[in-house]
Amino acid sequence: MRRIAKPVAVVLLPLMTLWAVAPVYAAGGDQMGFTTYYFSDSGENSVVTTSFSLAKKLLQQTVFLIDIELDNVTVPPVTAITGATRPQRKKSEPFEKSRGQVIVGVEQGIGATSTFAANFYRSQEVDYTSSAVIGTFSQELNNKNTTITLRGQYNHDLVGKIQDAGDLVNKRKKTITGTVNINQLLSPTTVLDLSYDHVVLSGFLSDPYRQVRVTDLSGTTLTDELHPSKRTRQAASGKISQMIPTIKASLIGSYRYYFDTWKVRSHTGEIRFNKYIINDLIFGVDYRYYTQNAAYFTQKTYTGSEYLNGALRTADYKLKKFSSNNFGFSLEYLLRGLGRSNPDLDFLQNSSIEFMYFRYFNNLEFSADILQASLKFSI
Amino acid sequence: MVRTFFAFIIVGAAALSAAGCATVKAYEREKLTDPIMMQDNQFAKQSLEQKFFSTREGSIGGASGIGGGCGCAK
Amino acid sequence: MRGASTPTRSRVEDAMTKQSLVILFTMCALTARVYALGPEWVGKPAPGFSLRTMDGTATLSLGQLRGQVVVVDFWASWCAPCKRSLPQLAAMEANHPGLKVIAINIDDERQKAVEFLRKNRVKLIALYDEKKDVVTTYDVPVMPSALIIDRKGVVRYVHVGYTDDDLDQFKREIQGLL
Numbered sequence: 001m002r003r004i005a006k007p008v009a010v011v012l013l014p015l016m017t018l019w020a021v022a023p024v025y026a027a028g029g030d031q032m033g034f035t036t037y038y039f040s041d042s043g044e045n046s047v048v049t050t051s052f053s054l055a056k057k058l059l060q061q062t063v064f065l066i067d068i069e070l071d072n073v074t075v076p077p078v079t080a081i082t083g084a085t086r087p088q089r090k091k092s093e094p095f096e097k098s099r100g101q102v103i104v105g106v107e108q109g110i111g112a113t114s115t116f117a118a119n120f121y122r123s124q125e126v127d128y129t130s131s132a133v134i135g136t137f138s139q140e141l142n143n144k145n146t147t148i149t150l151r152g153q154y155n156h157d158l159v160g161k162i163q164d165a166g167d168l169v170n171k172r173k174k175t176i177t178g179t180v181n182i183n184q185l186l187s188p189t190t191v192l193d194l195s196y197d198h199v200v201l202s203g204f205l206s207d208p209y210r211q212v213r214v215t216d217l218s219g220t221t222l223t224d225e226l227h228p229s230k231r232t233r234q235a236a237s238g239k240i241s242q243m244i245p246t247i248k249a250s251l252i253g254s255y256r257y258y259f260d261t262w263k264v265r266s267h268t269g270e271i272r273f274n275k276y277i278i279n280d281l282i283f284g285v286d287y288r289y290y291t292q293n294a295a296y297f298t299q300k301t302y303t304g305s306e307y308l309n310g311a312l313r314t315a316d317y318k319l320k321k322f323s324s325n326n327f328g329f330s331l332e333y334l335l336r337g338l339g340r341s342n343p344d345l346d347f348l349q350n351s352s353i354e355f356m357y358f359r360y361f362n363n364l365e366f367s368a369d370i371l372q373a374s375l376k377f378s379i
Numbered sequence: 380m381v382r383t384f385f386a387f388i389i390v391g392a393a394a395l396s397a398a399g400c401a402t403v404k405a406y407e408r409e410k411l412t413d414p415i416m417m418q419d420n421q422f423a424k425q426s427l428e429q430k431f432f433s434t435r436e437g438s439i440g441g442a443s444g445i446g447g448g449c450g451c452a453k
Numbered sequence: 454m455r456g457a458s459t460p461t462r463s464r465v466e467d468a469m470t471k472q473s474l475v476i477l478f479t480m481c482a483l484t485a486r487v488y489a490l491g492p493e494w495v496g497k498p499a500p501g502f503s504l505r506t507m508d509g510t511a512t513l514s515l516g517q518l519r520g521q522v523v524v525v526d527f528w529a530s531w532c533a534p535c536k537r538s539l540p541q542l543a544a545m546e547a548n549h550p551g552l553k554v555i556a557i558n559i560d561d562e563r564q565k566a567v568e569f570l571r572k573n574r575v576k577l578i579a580l581y582d583e584k585k586d587v588v589t590t591y592d593v594p595v596m597p598s599a600l601i602i603d604r605k606g607v608v609r610y611v612h613v614g615y616t617d618d619d620l621d622q623f624k625r626e627i628q629g630l631l
Contacts, residue, residue, distance in 0.1 A: 039431070060616050112614065143594050145402055179440075188407040191416070197440035235440025243410045250415045258438035266438040274415045282415055292437050318437040334414055339572065346572050352414070360435070370431065405595045406559045406588045412531045 031055040031350070035374035048072045061109030065119065071099040099125035105134070113140040127160035127168060132175075145185045153177040161208035171204035189243035193254075199233040210315045216305040223307070225314050228297075233260040237268075249275035258292075264319065266292035280337035284330040286358065291323035317364055328358030351377045494591070494600060494608040499525070502587040504557065504580035507567055513555070513580060515606070522630045523602040524554045524623075527588050530569035531560070532596040538615035539575045542599075545623065546577065551631050555580060559588045559596075599623075603630050 037049040051069040058064050075095040105119030114137070121132040138149040155175035160168045177199045184192045206227040214221050237256035244250060256268040270288040277283050297312035298319045307313050332355075335348035354374045361367035403411075410416065433439050494500075503514035515523070526542055528535040539556060546554040556579045558566040563581055570579055582588050591600070594613060601610040601623075610626045612619060 060618065142402060143405065185403040185408075185411065188403050189410050191411060195441055199439060233439055235438065237441035241416055243413065243416050245410060248415070250413075254441070256438070256441035258440060264437045266436070268438065268441065276415065290432075290436055290438075295437070318435065324436065332414070340568065343572060360431075362435075366435075368435075404589075405593060405598075406527070406529070406585060409529060409531050409559075409561050 030057060032377040033375070034377065035372070037370070037372045037374075039368060039370045046074045055107075058106075063107040065103070065105045065107060065117075067101075067103040069101040071101075071125075073097045073099070097125060099123060099128075113144070114138065121155075127162050129158040129160070129170075131156050147181075147183040149179075149181040149183070151177070151179040151181070153179075157203075159204050159208060169208075171208070173201065173203040173205060176200045186240075189245065191241045193239040193241070195235075195237045197233075197235045201231045201233070202229060205229060205231055206314075207316065212302055212307070212313045212315045214302045214304075214307040214313070216303065216308065221308060223313070225316065226310070226312055227314060227316075228262065228312060231261055234258070247275065249273065262319070263296040264292055264294070266290065280334040282330075282332040282334070284328075284332070284356075286326070286328035286330070288326040288328075289323070290326070290362075292321065294321040295319040317366070320364065322362050322364045324360060324362035326358055326360045328356060330354060330356040348377075351375070495611055497608055498606050499523075499600060499602045499608045500587075500590045502590070504582055504587060507558065507563065507570065507579040507581050509581075513578065515555075515602075518553050518555075519606055520604050521551055521553045522549075522604060522627060524552065524599055524627070525591075525602065526554060526556050526597060526599040527559060527582075527591065527593050528556055528597045529559050530565040534615045535569075535597045536573055537617065538597050538599075539570075539577065540573060541617075541620055542623075543575055543577045545620075545627065549627060549631060552627055554578065557582050557587060559585055601626055601630065 031054070033051075033053040035049075035051045037047075037051075039045075039047040039049075049069060049071045051067065053067040054065070056064045073096065075097075101121070101123040103119055103121045105117055107115060107117040109115050116138075117134075117136040119134040119136075121130070121134060123130040132153055132155040134151065134153045136149060136151045138147055140147050153176070155173075155177070157173040157175070158170040159173050160170045162168055177197065179198075180196045182192075182194045184194075186192050206225045208224070210225045211222045212225050214223050235256055235258040237254060239252065239254035241250060241252045250273070252270075252272040252274075254268075254270045256266075258264070258266040258268070268288065268290045270286065272284060272286040274282055274284040295314065298314055298321075302311075302313050304311070333353050335345075335351040335353065338348055339346040352375075354372075354376070356370075356372040356374075358370050359367070360370065499515060501515050503512055505512050515525070524542060524545075526538065528539060542554045542556070546552050554577050556575070556577045558579060559582050560566045563583070566579070566581065569575075570577075591598075597615050599612040599615075600608050601612075603609050609630060612623065
C-alpha cells in the first residue's frame, strides 16, 4: 500500500499546484509534463520514479528546457538486481536509495529550418554521480520532408563504492556518444526514422559491488568483477510509422542491430499498434523481442587462479546470452475533449493522461511488471 | 564496426534519395500530427523506457530523433 | 628495405569514413531543394477560386472581391502558429476598411475547423477547401501561408509562416495598398 501511496501522493501535489497556477502561467507554446513510474520485478525490487519537464518559450525561437527526475529504489535483503541502479551487495535488511536527475538546456532556432540545442545533465545518488554536456543540431530539408539530427554527448561519471566502514571510494568513467538520426516523410501517412549511435567508453566499466565466484586449488573465493577498461558500442536502427486512417489507428515497427568491442551482438524487434477507441481515447498494444549473445569474457564458472588476478571476469547477467519478451498495453486520454464542452478548459487542448502496463520476462528467470502513469500538460 | 557505419550511410543516402521523389506537402501532413502517430516521441516516456531496457540488457541506442510531422513554420 | 607500406587499417577506415560523409552530404545537396521562400506568385494575378463558407450556407469567389485589398490566408486547426495569426488578421480587418481577409481551411474534417474558430473566437470569412484544390493550386510550402492581393487582383506580397513580429510588416504592406 505504501508503494502505491507514495507515487499517488507525489503526483497529486504537483497536480493540485498545477491546476492553481496553469491558467495564470499560460503562454503560447509552453509545455509541461509529469510522469510517475512504478516498477517491480520478480526479485521484489521496486522503483518509483517521478519526473517533471518544462519547455518554456523565452524568445521567438528560443526555448528553455528543464527536466527533473526523482527515483526511489527499494531492494529486499538479498543480492538482487534493481531497475534504476546497479546491483546491491548482500544486506540483512532492505536497502532504500534515492536518485535525483536534472537536465537543463536551451533550444535555439536558427532561421526557418535549423535548430541547435545545448543541454547539461546531472544525476546524483549516494554512490554514483554522472555529469554530461549534450549538443544537438537538426536541419530540415526538402520543405521539411527530411530532418537530419546530429547529437554529441560527453559524460563524466564517478562510480562509487560505499565501503563497509561507510566511506565512499570513487572511480572514473568517461563516455563519448555520437548519434545521427534521419527522419523522412514517405507519404502523408508514413514516416521513416533511421538512427546510428556510436559510443566510446573508457575508465572503470565494472560494477564495484558485483562479485564473481572463482574456484581454484584453494577453494572458492568471491572477488570483484573485472571488465575491460574500454568499450566501443554501436547501434543502427530503423523505424516505420504508418497511419491507417480508415480504422483510425497506427502501426509502428522498428528494428535495432547492436554490437560492441566486447563481442556482444543483439537484435531488437518491436511492433506497436495504437487505435482510437472513442474520439479522444487511444488504446495501444506493444510487443518487443530481444536477443543477444554473450561477451567474450563471460563464463558460467571461473576456474583458475588467474581470475583472482588480472583476468577478465564478470557477474553481470547483461553480458550473458539471453533473450527476452516484452508485452505492453496503454490507455491514453487526450484532454482536448474536456475543452469541447467547457471553453474554460481549452488550455488542456494539447494535454493528455496515460496509463501503461508492461510485462517483461527473459530466459534467465527474470521478470518484471511495470506500471506507469503520466500526465502531459501543454499550454 | 566499419561495415555497419557504412551500411547506415548507404541506407541513409537511399532514404535521402527517396526524398527527392516523395514530397509530402505541408497541407497533406494533418495525419502525421495526430497524437496516434506520435505515441513514442514523448521525451519523458521514451527516456524512461530506454533506461528500463538499458539497465536490463546489454545494448543501447535506437532512440528516435527530432523531426517529421507538422509542416508548420514558426 | 621495405617498399611503400600498405596503409594501416585505421587510415583505410579514415579514408572510407571521409568518403562516406562526402557521399552523405552530396546526397543531401542533390535531394535537398532550396527551401521555397513562398509561392512564386508575386507580381502575378492570383488564381481564382470559388469555395463554400465553413457553415456551408454560401459560396464566395475571389473575383467578387475585386476592387478591395484581399489577404488570402491558408490555415489548419492542427497548425499551432495559426492560433496566433488568425485573431491578428481578424483584428487587422476590423481596423482597415477596404481590407478583406479570407481564411481558407484545409482540415480533413470540417468540424475541427469549426471548433477551432469558435474556441479562438475568430471572426473572419472562413472558407473550406474540402478537396484541397485551391491550396494545391497555390502550392503553399508551410502552414500558415498568406498572400496579399491588391485591388486589381495581383499578388503583391507572400508571407510564409507566421510570428508576432510579422504583424507590423503585414500592416505596412496593407496600408501601402489601401
